Amino acid sequence: xxxxxxxxxxxxxxxxxxxxxxxxxxxxxxxxxxxxxxxxxxxxxxxxxxxxxxxxxxxxxxxxxxxxxxxxxxxxxxxxxxxxxxxxxxxxxxxxxxxxxxxxxxxxxxxxxxxxxxxxxxxxxxxxxxxxxxxxxxxxxxxxxxxxxxxxxxxxxxxxxxxxxxxxxxxxxxxxxxxxxxxxxxxxxxxxxxxxxxxxxxxxxxxxxxxxxxxxxxxxxxxxxxxxxxxxxxxxxxxxxxxxxxxxxxxxxxxxxxxxxxxxxxxxxxxxxxxxxxxxxxxxxxx
Amino acid sequence: xxxxxxxxxxxxxxxxxxxxxxxxxxxxxxxxxxxxxxxxxxxxxxxxxxxxxxxxxxxxxxxxxxxxxxxxxxxxxxxxxxxxxxxxxxxxxxxxxxxxxxxxxxxxxxxxxxxxxxxxxxxxxxxxxxxxxxxxxxxxxxxxxxxxxxxxxxxxxxxxxxxxxxxxxxxxxxxxxxxxxxxxxxxxxxxxxxxxxxxxxxxxxxxxxxxxxxxxxxxxxxxxxxxxxxxxxxxxxxxxxxxxxxx
Numbered sequence: 001x002x003x004x005x006x007x008x009x010x011x012x013x014x015x016x017x018x019x020x021x022x023x024x025x026x027x028x029x030x031x032x033x034x035x036x037x038x039x040x041x042x043x044x045x046x047x048x049x050x051x052x053x054x055x056x057x058x059x060x061x062x063x064x065x066x067x068x069x070x071x072x073x074x075x076x077x078x079x080x081x082x083x084x085x086x087x088x089x090x091x092x093x094x095x096x097x098x099x100x101x102x103x104x105x106x107x108x109x110x111x112x113x114x115x116x117x118x119x120x121x122x123x124x125x126x127x128x129x130x131x132x133x134x135x136x137x138x139x140x141x142x143x144x145x146x147x148x149x150x151x152x153x154x155x156x157x158x159x160x161x162x163x164x165x166x167x168x169x170x171x172x173x174x175x176x177x178x179x180x181x182x183x184x185x186x187x188x189x190x191x192x193x194x195x196x197x198x199x200x201x202x203x204x205x206x207x208x209x210x211x212x213x214x215x216x217x218x219x220x221x222x223x224x225x226x227x228x229x230x231x232x233x234x235x236x237x238x239x240x241x242x243x244x245x246x247x248x249x250x251x252x253x254x255x256x257x258x259x260x261x262x263x264x265x266x267x268x269x270x271x272x273x274x275x276x277x278x279x280x281x282x283x284x285x286x287x
Numbered sequence: 288x289x290x291x292x293x294x295x296x297x298x299x300x301x302x303x304x305x306x307x308x309x310x311x312x313x314x315x316x317x318x319x320x321x322x323x324x325x326x327x328x329x330x331x332x333x334x335x336x337x338x339x340x341x342x343x344x345x346x347x348x349x350x351x352x353x354x355x356x357x358x359x360x361x362x363x364x365x366x367x368x369x370x371x372x373x374x375x376x377x378x379x380x381x382x383x384x385x386x387x388x389x390x391x392x393x394x395x396x397x398x399x400x401x402x403x404x405x406x407x408x409x410x411x412x413x414x415x416x417x418x419x420x421x422x423x424x425x426x427x428x429x430x431x432x433x434x435x436x437x438x439x440x441x442x443x444x445x446x447x448x449x450x451x452x453x454x455x456x457x458x459x460x461x462x463x464x465x466x467x468x469x470x471x472x473x474x475x476x477x478x479x480x481x482x483x484x485x486x487x488x489x490x491x492x493x494x495x496x497x498x499x500x501x502x503x504x505x506x507x508x509x510x511x512x513x514x515x516x517x518x519x520x521x522x523x524x525x526x527x528x529x530x531x532x533x534x
Binding site: 168184 | 403407
């Protein structure tokens, strides 16, 4: 039983990263109509940013949790303003090629300087150790990642679905021309939205640094699964991507316990099944 | 053309020029839609653009609003040149647009739809005033925007731009596809807005409706303004009008 709970926890942790990343992808796709293949690279940059902050500037985990997403978010907004913006109205393929190219360049640069092995990032002192829950041992940091990710996901959902700002965003996703004709600066909103999505990826990167080490290809490995999660959940659905992210992490964890051989493929098998039955994804609207 | 001079003379009794458009040309991609539109709207007037389907009336409104990117000529709003301005900037100067397809957002509820356009200047209608004008909306605040009836959606589309404080409204076929009783209600609303000093540029196919609210008319054909007259000259121009509109 101990092993089952341990795998469930691993599943929840992975699910947290899936949820944070697919949430950003969904927000970006809704607003920019771009499938952001650079998302994994930006997640990695978040982790590296935390690493640099600690080792160069001596800035620890807690400030990094805020500073890294802002810095990487600004990098993302520069990408949007200088490059992605020019793709408005073009076929999805262009956005895919551009963001994939950006991902390869960014990962290549980091690999050039840091190789492929992982750099250590220590768990902050306050979150070391663990609690014995009776039925299992819970490392505090892992519990923190799950809870904090869930809070961030729900806060993002609230921001988009329940606030005035979110209403502007949803309206601009539906009909940007009309929203602009009401006096709202839609191009600026698009840039900020991309920054928000990228910031969420970077935040996931910081959270992951103490667990998975900091590696140039940490995002490339993860992003493939995250895209499957997004396909299953339905492109463009906020709550859908959060729920699917966490559930698929758990399903993956359970598979590791019951049938370990399938643990790497279960997400893709599910993706195939969902596509056969509901091509728009579980919560997606048909285009 | 003599008629048009008379119309403009008749209009000179009204206030200062709010909108003046001259030699406006516009393109949708490669297709040249407007070939030189000239007209003006003075403060407090209701001016109606009449014309057949595809004559360029909607394109004219969208060009003034800055939605049609490719446009040349001159568009002046309250003596400011807005020919090259972006549509968000034009909106913030006090131009409000109610599109033909109404543009109610499906992912927003009625309240969010109503509050979506930002306040661009003080003096807009308060929510209470809006609910006095359109009592239906108050009961449906929590409904999804597109779940409203066609008439309610049209009222919502007008209501949301009255909040913003814009004093110049462009309404594109507000009566299209609506029941007579709703058309009447919209007519009363326009008359009331006019009495409160709003300036309105209306596009209409429904000439009978337009004649109940308009001060002046311009006839648009093949992307040009070919005629214009005041409401007082309407009966004298009836025959011509029938030819223009093919009714």
